Amino acid sequence: MKENxxxxxxxxxxxxxxxxxxxxxxxxxxxxIVLAFTFHGHTANGGVGEWSLSTWRExxxxxxxxxxxxxxxxxxxxxxxxxILALPCAYxxxxxxxxWRAIVAGSIMLPFxxxxxxxxxxxxxxxxxxxxxxxxxxxxxxVSDWLFDWLPGFMQRxxxxxxxxxxxxxxxxxxTILDSEAAVVLVSVYSFLPFAIMPIYTAAEKFDFSLxxxxxxxxxxxxxxxxxxxxxxxRQGIVSAVLMVFIPAIGSYVIPQMLGGTNCVLIGNxxxxxxxxxxxxxxxxxxxxxxxxxxxxxxxMAMYWKKRQNARTSRRLERETARMIxxxxxxx
Amino acid sequence: MKKSYxxxxxxxxxxAFLYVPILLVVAYGxxxxxxxxxxxxxxxxxxGFTGKWYAQIFTGHYSVKSLMQSFWLSxxxxxxxxxxxxxxxxxxxxxxxxxxxxxxxxxxxxVYTPLIMPDILIGISLLMLFVAAxxxxxxxxxxxxxxxxxxxxxAMTVLARLQDFDDRIVEAAYDLGAGPWYxxxxxxxxxxxxxxxxxxxxxxxxxxxxVVITSFVNGAGTNTFPTYVSSMTKHSRNLPSVFALSTxxxxxxxxxxxxxxxxxxxxxQKTKGK
Numbered sequence: 268m269k270e271n272x273x274x275x276x277x278x279x280x281x282x283x284x285x286x287x288x289x290x291x292x293x294x295x296x297x298x299x300i301v302l303a304f305t306f307h308g309h310t311a312n313g314g315v316g317e318w319s320l321s322t323w324r325e326x327x328x329x330x331x332x333x334x335x336x337x338x339x340x341x342x343x344x345x346x347x348x349x350x351i352l353a354l355p356c357a358y359x360x361x362x363x364x365x366x367w368r369a370i371v372a373g374s375i376m377l378p379f380x381x382x383x384x385x386x387x388x389x390x391x392x393x394x395x396x397x398x399x400x401x402x403x404x405x406x407x408x409x410v411s412d413w414l415f416d417w418l419p420g421f422m423q424r425x426x427x428x429x430x431x432x433x434x435x436x437x438x439x440x441x442x443t444i445l446d447s448e449a450a451v452v453l454v455s456v457y458s459f460l461p462f463a464i465m466p467i468y469t470a471a472e473k474f475d476f477s478l479x480x481x482x483x484x485x486x487x488x489x490x491x492x493x494x495x496x497x498x499x500x501x502r503q504g505i506v507s508a509v510l511m512v513f514i515p516a517i518g519s520y521v522i523p524q525m526l527g528g529t530n531c532v533l534i535g536n537x538x539x540x541x542x543x544x545x546x547x548x549x550x551x552x553x554x555x556x557x558x559x560x561x562x563x564x565x566x567x568m569a570m571y572w573k574k575r576q577n578a579r580t581s582r583r584l585e586r587e588t589a590r591m592i593x594x595x596x597x598x599x
Numbered sequence: 600m601k602k603s604y605x606x607x608x609x610x611x612x613x614x615a616f617l618y619v620p621i622l623l624v625v626a627y628g629x630x631x632x633x634x635x636x637x638x639x640x641x642x643x644x645x646x647g648f649t650g651k652w653y654a655q656i657f658t659g660h661y662s663v664k665s666l667m668q669s670f671w672l673s674x675x676x677x678x679x680x681x682x683x684x685x686x687x688x689x690x691x692x693x694x695x696x697x698x699x700x701x702x703x704x705x706x707x708x709x710v711y712t713p714l715i716m717p718d719i720l721i722g723i724s725l726l727m728l729f730v731a732a733x734x735x736x737x738x739x740x741x742x743x744x745x746x747x748x749x750x751x752x753x754a755m756t757v758l759a760r761l762q763d764f765d766d767r768i769v770e771a772a773y774d775l776g777a778g779p780w781y782x783x784x785x786x787x788x789x790x791x792x793x794x795x796x797x798x799x800x801x802x803x804x805x806x807x808x809x810v811v812i813t814s815f816v817n818g819a820g821t822n823t824f825p826t827y828v829s830s831m832t833k834h835s836r837n838l839p840s841v842f843a844l845s846t847x848x849x850x851x852x853x854x855x856x857x858x859x860x861x862x863x864x865x866x867x868q869k870t871k872g873k
Contacts, residue, residue, distance in 0.1 A: 278779065279694065279697075279698050279700075279702070282690050282693055282694040282697070283690075283691075283694040283698075283702060283703070283706055285686070285687050285690050285691075286687040286688065286690055286691030286694070286706070286709075286710070286750055286754065287691075287694075287702075287705075287706050287709065289687055289746070289747070289750065290709040290710065290713070290747070290750065290751075291709060293725060293728065293743060293744075293746075293747040294709065294712070294713055294721070294724070294747055295709060296728060297724035297725050297727055297728040298724050300724065300727045300728055300731050301723065301724045301727050304727060315730075352609065352613055355603075355605060355606035355609040355610065356606070356609055356610045356613050358603065358606045359603070359606040359607050359609065359610040360610065362603070362606075371610070371614075374614065375614070375617065378617050378618060378620070378621050380804075380849055380852045380853065380856070381621055381624055381845055381848070381849050382807075382808055382824065382825060382828070382845055382848065383808050383810065383825070384808075384810050384825040384828045384829045385624055385828055385841060385842065385845040386620050386621070386624065387829075388828060388829075388831070388838075388841070389620040389621075389623045389624045389627065389842070390620055392623070392627065392636050392838075393619075393620070393623060395636075457616065457617070457620070460613065460616075460617070461617070464613075489603075514715060514717060515717060517717060518716075518717020518718060518719045518720065518811075519717075520718075520719045520811050521810055521811060521829060524829070525829060535717075535719045535811075538719060538723055539719070539814070539815070542723055542726060542815065543814075543815070548727065548730060551723060552723070552727060555719075555720055555723045555724070558717065558719070558720060559716070559720055562715070562716065562717060562720075566715060
């Protein structure tokens with residue numbers, strides 16, 4: 268065993284080096300360059316200026332905080348819808364027999380064999396102002412407007428303040444679904460839903476459904492048993508699903524770019540705009556740093572929460588998340 | 600045991616939701632009027648189907664020239680990125696599996712982090728690197744970027760395959776006098792091949808589908824299929840050609856997937872066990 272060349276340091280270096288150097292050079296080093304650029308000013312001709320804190324000071328001033336908040340809010344909305352839809356779906360698939368389970372789980376991932384951009388383009392064509400989805404959207408606006416009037420005043424003010432609702436009166440000409448936030452949420456849910464269903468389904472598959480029967484025997488019925496027995500039993504899967512949707516939603520760029528128009532500009536679009544159109548490299552870097560933080564915070568929180576609960580399940584979550592990420596096909 | 604109608608109905612609706620855009624992609628490939636993208640003319644009369652967009656693709660019509668160019672570029676980059684990332688990903692997985700020291704924990708972090716980072720951050724940071732190094736963006740920067748995000752996926756897939764790999768086989772090969780290269784090509788590679796192929800397929804799909812990272816590092820005038828499509832406007836002339844080409848790709852991948860399923864189902868009977 269001692270002279271086994273596979274255990275030698277030289278062999279280790281030789282096998283590790285290619286990928287290590289590649290990823291260090293093209294992943295780690297660029298990350299530090301981004302961080303370094305945030306502490307530079309920018310020059311008028313699109314270059315990077317002297318060392319200074321001006322970039323960070325400028326971030327507070329213009330509309331950046333609003334954009335960061337909008338991105339977080341929309342990602343939250345998308346995640347919520349995905350989980351609400353994924354829970355009953357995962358439950359239904361897990362209750363099927365083995366043959367059907369494989370077929371349905373496969374057919375949930377099948378749409379991902381078409382190009383992501385082409386699918387978003389199909390949505391764009393579908394959301395045309397003369398289309399039936401526009402009619403649905405306007406009716407929905409009217410209903411929600413009516414519901415909004417029923418809410419108590421402080422809630423109305425809170426929803427308007429947080430950006431979930433608006434005080435402006437409805438008018439058909441300006442309420443097109445294309446180039447609206449609703450389109451971005453709808454298509455984001457469409458794109459990320461399978462990544463919410465799969466981890467929840469994986470957890471539900473291992474769930475012991477006789478527990479639900481026992482609960483029913485003891486008098487817990489329908490939704491109560493679902494909420495009190497099923498949901499806690501698959502918590503692991505729900506946490507993975509939230510991460511699988513929330514993180515790509517934060518980094519979302521193509522969907523708001525193609526469907527949000529000027530009404531839904533998220534951090535991703537702003538980064539692209541600053542980097543490619545205005546040539547303000549330090550600002551783009553600072554926004555990218557903000558995005559990295561908003562991704563790492565929920566991830567760190569999930570990890571910490573799991574670690575405190577149980578070190579072993581934490582590793583399983585990590586592994587499972589890795590597996591789910593590896594199993595995905597679309598945009599991150 | 601009572602079935603839950605609520606969850607079954609939700610599942611049916613969700614499946615419909617997921618498939619409607621796919622059906623539209625297929626349907627838009629046969630639409631006669633490429634500007635209005637509608638099967639009905641101004642009077643509301645049905646206009647029928649057309650195969651002219653498919654004909655344009657197959658005959659290499661001048662109007663689809665840039666579309667086809669971007670498509671072939673996508674295939675080239677995806678192919679090359681798959682090759683390079685398979686090599687790097689496999690060595691990476693071997694190293695991560697065999698050694699468990701400090702170097703490998705840094706290595707693991709390097710491999711794992713790109714998986715959880717949004718694409719746009721990888722794109723912008725690579726752009727910053729190319730800006731800092733004063734590199735002209737184009738074919739090679741796209742290829743570097745694609746390899747960078749594909750390596751992690753290949754490494755993770757091969758690593759999963761290595762989980763149920765019997766390390767004693769390698770030791771046995773050594774005891775019998777085989778050198779490291781011989782052992783790799785005659786013992787490890789054949790066992791790992793299904794994992795490498797799975798990782799490679801994943802890398803290929805991700806690379807051919809990537810728009811975010813590419814749009815940062817492609818430079819002026821170099822378009823892959825996804826960036827070409829995303830830069831099209833709604834009133835572009837050859838919109839139906841894009842949908843026709845996507846339909847062809849969908850059919851092709853379905854056949855490929857069916858074939859691979861068929862082959863992998865056949866195999867266990869032939870080789871018996873494993």
